[in-house]
Amino acid sequence: MTPAIEARSLVKVFGATRAVDGLDLHVPRGSVYGLLGPNGAGKTTTIRMLATLLNLDGGSARVLGHDVVREAAAVRSRVSLTGQFASIDEDLTGRENLVLVARLLGLGWRGARERTDELLAAFDLSEAAGRRVRTFSGGMKRRMDIAASLVVTPELLFLDEPTTGLDPRSRSQVWDIVRAIAAQGATVLLTTQYLDEADRLADRLAVIDHGRVIAEGRSRELKRSVGGSTLHIRIQDPEERPRAEAVLRRVLGPEVQNGADEDHLSAIVPDDARVAAALSELAGAGVRLAEFSMGQPTLDEVFFALTGRPAEDQSRTPDGEAEEEK
Amino acid sequence: MESESLKGVLATTTRPPAPSRLSASLTMGWRAMLKIKHVPFQLFDVTVFPLMMTLLFTFLFGGALAGSTREYVQFLIPGILVQAILLITVYTGIGINTDIKKGLFDRFRSLPIWQPAPLVGALLGDVARYSIAGLMVVGLGFFLGFRPGAGVGGVLLALVLVLILAFALSWVWMVVGMMVENPESVMTSSFLVLFPLTFVSNIFVDPATMPAWLQSVVAVNPVTHLTSASRGFMHGGLQWVDVGLVLLASALITAVFAPLALRMYRRER
Ligand SMILES: Nc1ncnc2c1ncn2[C@@H]1O[C@H](COP(=O)(O)OP(=O)(O)OP(=O)(O)O)[C@@H](O)[C@H]1O
Numbered sequence: 369m370t371p372a373i374e375a376r377s378l379v380k381v382f383g384a385t386r387a388v389d390g391l392d393l394h395v396p397r398g399s400v401y402g403l404l405g406p407n408g409a410g411k412t413t414t415i416r417m418l419a420t421l422l423n424l425d426g427g428s429a430r431v432l433g434h435d436v437v438r439e440a441a442a443v444r445s446r447v448s449l450t451g452q453f454a455s456i457d458e459d460l461t462g463r464e465n466l467v468l469v470a471r472l473l474g475l476g477w478r479g480a481r482e483r484t485d486e487l488l489a490a491f492d493l494s495e496a497a498g499r500r501v502r503t504f505s506g507g508m509k510r511r512m513d514i515a516a517s518l519v520v521t522p523e524l525l526f527l528d529e530p531t532t533g534l535d536p537r538s539r540s541q542v543w544d545i546v547r548a549i550a551a552q553g554a555t556v557l558l559t560t561q562y563l564d565e566a567d568r569l570a571d572r573l574a575v576i577d578h579g580r581v582i583a584e585g586r587s588r589e590l591k592r593s594v595g596g597s598t599l600h601i602r603i604q605d606p607e608e609r610p611r612a613e614a615v616l617r618r619v620l621g622p623e624v625q626n627g628a629d630e631d632h633l634s635a636i637v638p639d640d641a642r643v644a645a646a647l648s649e650l651a652g653a654g655v656r657l658a659e660f661s662m663g664q665p666t667l668d669e670v671f672f673a674l675t676g677r678p679a680e681d682q683s684r685t686p687d688g689e690a691e692e693e694k
Numbered sequence: 695m696e697s698e699s700l701k702g703v704l705a706t707t708t709r710p711p712a713p714s715r716l717s718a719s720l721t722m723g724w725r726a727m728l729k730i731k732h733v734p735f736q737l738f739d740v741t742v743f744p745l746m747m748t749l750l751f752t753f754l755f756g757g758a759l760a761g762s763t764r765e766y767v768q769f770l771i772p773g774i775l776v777q778a779i780l781l782i783t784v785y786t787g788i789g790i791n792t793d794i795k796k797g798l799f800d801r802f803r804s805l806p807i808w809q810p811a812p813l814v815g816a817l818l819g820d821v822a823r824y825s826i827a828g829l830m831v832v833g834l835g836f837f838l839g840f841r842p843g844a845g846v847g848g849v850l851l852a853l854v855l856v857l858i859l860a861f862a863l864s865w866v867w868m869v870v871g872m873m874v875e876n877p878e879s880v881m882t883s884s885f886l887v888l889f890p891l892t893f894v895s896n897i898f899v900d901p902a903t904m905p906a907w908l909q910s911v912v913a914v915n916p917v918t919h920l921t922s923a924s925r926g927f928m929h930g931g932l933q934w935v936d937v938g939l940v941l942l943a944s945a946l947i948t949a950v951f952a953p954l955a956l957r958m959y960r961r962e963r
């Protein structure tokens with residue numbers, strides 16, 4: 369079977385910004401695939417090109433076997449897009465929004481209402497369905513938005529940062545939805561800024577930096593290539609940080625970073641068995657710990673390991689200045 | 695969340711055939727109606743201005759301009775109808791601008807519908823908005839003593855002609871709505887056109903008292919001809935040349951701006 373997405377050397381240029389700059393992507397069918405990257409890396413632009421909303425300035429892409437430029441209509445009738453910002457009509461009620469999309473997909477009035485009720489129930493929105501969407505919480509809007517993309521089950525669903533800005537409960541609801549979609553055999557391409565989210569949901573992922581894929585693989589492999597998990601320590605006396613840093617470097621290797629707080633250090637752990645040794649060596653060196661924890665590497669750490677630079681905001685305005693916080 | 699019902703709902707669908715052009719446009723028109731129902735304010739905030747002008751002009755200047763307020767109302771209402779409806783055409787542009795901003799157009803464009811349907815649907819909704827605004831003006835007029843000689847039929851004919859020019863202008867604001875950054879800019883830029891267009895006309899006073907240079911400006915303003923025709927339809931004494939000029943102006947504006955709007959809509963963002 370043809371892959372869900374096959375993209376070669378995609379390029380998109382906005383004025384002086386090369387938002388996507390030679391991006392290759394291969395997404396097998398039936399998988400959840402993650403695009404991971406900091407602000408401005410080109411995730412949204414990539415998704416919009418693959419969903420036929422943007423022209424390509426270079427390269428080519430086939431989605432579900434159809435060329436995104438020459439067979440845009442065929443692509444459109446097989447995929448759904450849930451954009452980064454909720455694309456629902458805030459003046460309409462939840463129910464009206466779904467009926468609208470259902471009608472535009474070709475369902476009759478009755479079919480549209482029935483489908484809407486099913487979706488509302490499944491997405492836990494029945495109670496609020498008669499209210500205008502303007503009054504919905506962020507998590508409810510997100511679920512509405514995803515529901516609107518599932519009125520007709522797509523073969524491929526694009527989800528652009530589905531959980532950014534959601535509280536933990538809403539986030540885990542969205543995760544359940546993504547898993548349920550994947551369990552039905554659809555392909556999901558999702559973007560995220562959180563490594564743990566990609567790790568939980570995605571079978572494979574690509575790390576994007578300045579419009580290019582800089583690493584690709586199963587998330588576990590990728591994490592291992594970064595060095596596996598991370599040891600975080602807080603020390604009681606910040607004066608002891610250089611000493612602690614030296615010990616960690618000796619026991620765990622070179623990937624040691626001083627945190628933003630002066631009592632914090634983090635080190636990528638090449639082998640989990642060495643953590644105990646590191647802790648006892650710290651004690652032996654007289655470094656008193658306030659707290660220690662093991663964590664999955666964050667996007668920052670992956671980025672640092674892959675590129676040697678922190679994952680700063682890469683958004684550029686036309687004059688080449690970093691964009692302000694959204 | 696019920697994960698079983700979630701699975702059920704994801705499993706059941708087959709894709710229906712895409713809707714016809716008419717069905718997609720009517721659905722978008724239905725959306726416009728819902729917006730009027732949920733946000734009636736969009737009708738009032740702009741229409742309130744001409745209504746206020748009606749009261750002000752009638753009671754402040756009516757006597758001086760036409761001998762009595764009652765006389766003046768006969769003269770003013772057909773013109774205020776024109777102004778009220780032309781002013782709310784702005785909302786077509788504001789609506790489109792908001793839809794683009796909110797990502798709704800992305801959703802519409804990724805659906806397998808006839809691509810101009812969102813624009814056509816918006817125009818269908820406009821018929822309702824324009825008619826309601828027209829009714830409000832005529833209603834207030836009636837209350838103030840407006841009695842059209844040609845009866846309801848005359849008022850309806852006038853309304854139809856006003857709607858034709860209003861539609862033509864709607865295309866202009868659609869183009870503006872797709873060009874500028876935010877709804878406020880749509881409002882500002884369109885009022886910069888609509889205010890002179892509706893005030894430098896014969897809506898409020900007979901241009902005979904104006905300086906000659908201004909009279910010649912008023913004479914080429916399509917709003918002047920629309921107002922004359924509106925008065926003609928409502929009170930009798932219609933000059934068909936006014937109707938012809940309004941239709942000509944509408945056709946010209948539409949011929950330029952409708953294709954432009956459709957092209958800009960198809961263009962990526
Ligand atoms: N329509 C546009 N016009 C000009 N520049 C744009 C446009 N869209 C995106 N860009 C620029 O292209 C780059 C990539 O943007 P994109 O939105 O794809 O990033 P992203 O990875 O989705 O970021 P975020 O995590 O902030 O959503 C950024 O520098 C952005 O400023």
Ligand SMILES: [Mg+2]
Pocket residue numbers: 411412413452528529
């Ligand atoms: Mg984005």
